Amino acid sequence: MTAHDIHAAPRPGLRATRALVGAEMRMVTRDTAGLIVPIALPVLVLVMNGSGTSAEIVGPGAMTAFDRFVLPLALTMIIAVIGIVNMPSFLALYRKSGVLKRLSTTPIGPTQVLAAQVITSAVQATLGIGIALSAAALLFGITPPHNPILVAAILVLGAAAMYSLGIVVAAVAPTANSAVAIGLTLFLLLGATGGLFGPVTDLPDPVMAIGEALPFGATVSALGAAWSGTPVDVAGPIGLVATVFLGIACAVGLFRWS
Numbered sequence: 085m086t087a088h089d090i091h092a093a094p095r096p097g098l099r100a101t102r103a104l105v106g107a108e109m110r111m112v113t114r115d116t117a118g119l120i121v122p123i124a125l126p127v128l129v130l131v132m133n134g135s136g137t138s139a140e141i142v143g144p145g146a147m148t149a150f151d152r153f154v155l156p157l158a159l160t161m162i163i164a165v166i167g168i169v170n171m172p173s174f175l176a177l178y179r180k181s182g183v184l185k186r187l188s189t190t191p192i193g194p195t196q197v198l199a200a201q202v203i204t205s206a207v208q209a210t211l212g213i214g215i216a217l218s219a220a221a222l223l224f225g226i227t228p229p230h231n232p233i234l235v236a237a238i239l240v241l242g243a244a245a246m247y248s249l250g251i252v253v254a255a256v257a258p259t260a261n262s263a264v265a266i267g268l269t270l271f272l273l274l275g276a277t278g279g280l281f282g283p284v285t286d287l288p289d290p291v292m293a294i295g296e297a298l299p300f301g302a303t304v305s306a307l308g309a310a311w312s313g314t315p316v317d318v319a320g321p322i323g324l325v326a327t328v329f330l331g332i333a334c335a336v337g338l339f340r341w342s
Contacts, residue, residue, distance in 0.1 A: 092103075100196060101196050101199060104196060104197065104199075104200035104326070104342060105184070105200045105203050107200075107206055108204035112204060113207060118169075118170045118173070119239045121165065122162055122165040122208065122209075123162065123164065123211070123212040123215055123216070125161060126158035126162050127158070127213065127215065127216055128178040129154070129157065129161065130154060130155070130158050130216060130219060130220050130223070131219075132165070132249050133150070133154045134150055134194055134220070134223060134224040135152040135224075137154050138297035142180045147227050147230075147311075147312045147313075148227065150224055150226070151226055151312065152218070153279075153283075153304075153308055154306035154309075155216075155217075155220055155226065156303075156304045156305075156308040157280065157294070157304050158205060158216050158278055159239065160300060160303045160304045160307065161275070162209055162282070163242055163246050164246050164271055164274065164299075164303075166205050166208055166209050166212070166246070167205060167209075167245075167247040167249065167250045168249050168250045168253060168270055168274075169201075169250075169267035169268055170205065170208075170250075170264075171201055171205050171247060171250045171251075171254070172251065172253035172254035172257060172267050173254075173257075173260045173261075173263040175201065175251070175259070175263070176254050176258070176260045176262070176263035177241065177260035177263075178197075179342065180258065180259050180260065184197070184341040184342060185342035187321050198251070199319070201232055203335065205247065206243070207242060210341055212312030213239070216325040222253075229311045230310070230311060230312060230313030231310050231311075234310040234316070235310045235311055237244060238303065238306045238310055238316075238321070239303075239307070241303075241321060241324045241325070241328075242299065242303035242307070244321045244324070245299040245302075245303070245324040245325075245327040246299060248328045248329075248330075248332075249270065249299065249327065251331060251339065252268065252331050252334045252335050252338065253270065254335075254339065255334070255335050255339040256336035256338060265272065274299060274300035274301070274324060275300050276293075277291055277294060277300070277301060278295045278296070279295070279299060279304050280300070284296065284301065296317075296319070297320075298327075299322045299324060301320075302321070302323045305317065306320040340342050
């Protein structure tokens, strides 16, 4: 079979994508640190901050500081670690080991490879969010979100922004270890300006303004507002949408499959 015949062959459909997703799921379950850290770390944040905030009423309907600030922070951590640290490390590993190059000679297209990564990450994020919400409800009790549909939409948009940044990390990282290092550094920088290490009100005003426009801070702020029923600052979602488009544009220009 010639190269022309390979590229002219019809693209595999959903069956091939399901097979790729299954393979990715097995890879994730074998990566113990990558599976546990995105779930265990946010739950640890919930536990460490729950006792002091779960009794502090800050809004209508018995909305507590735990509901308004700590829970959105933990949920944002889950999608950020998975999108910025975990996913690019797998893509960088596949490129370094030649997996992506070999796949390029098959009817399986780049879109299916990326789709499998996103689906696998989404499943992992859903599992992590479910565990975090269950732990929060069991240990401290939580007030149901005022607008659950808006909360879900913000989580999806925030995850899309994190994944777009993750693909950029994968594009510039030559190895899996460097992808983890770059992704972790980016995660910490975004988190530091978005409330990960303390209230954003404690930051200098310029840093606070920048942090609230970046994906981590924008997601935390929008989630907290949607959960408590207060108006969501449109600057946050606009920043997330801009991150998605900019990330995709950078990834298209920088990403290499071999």
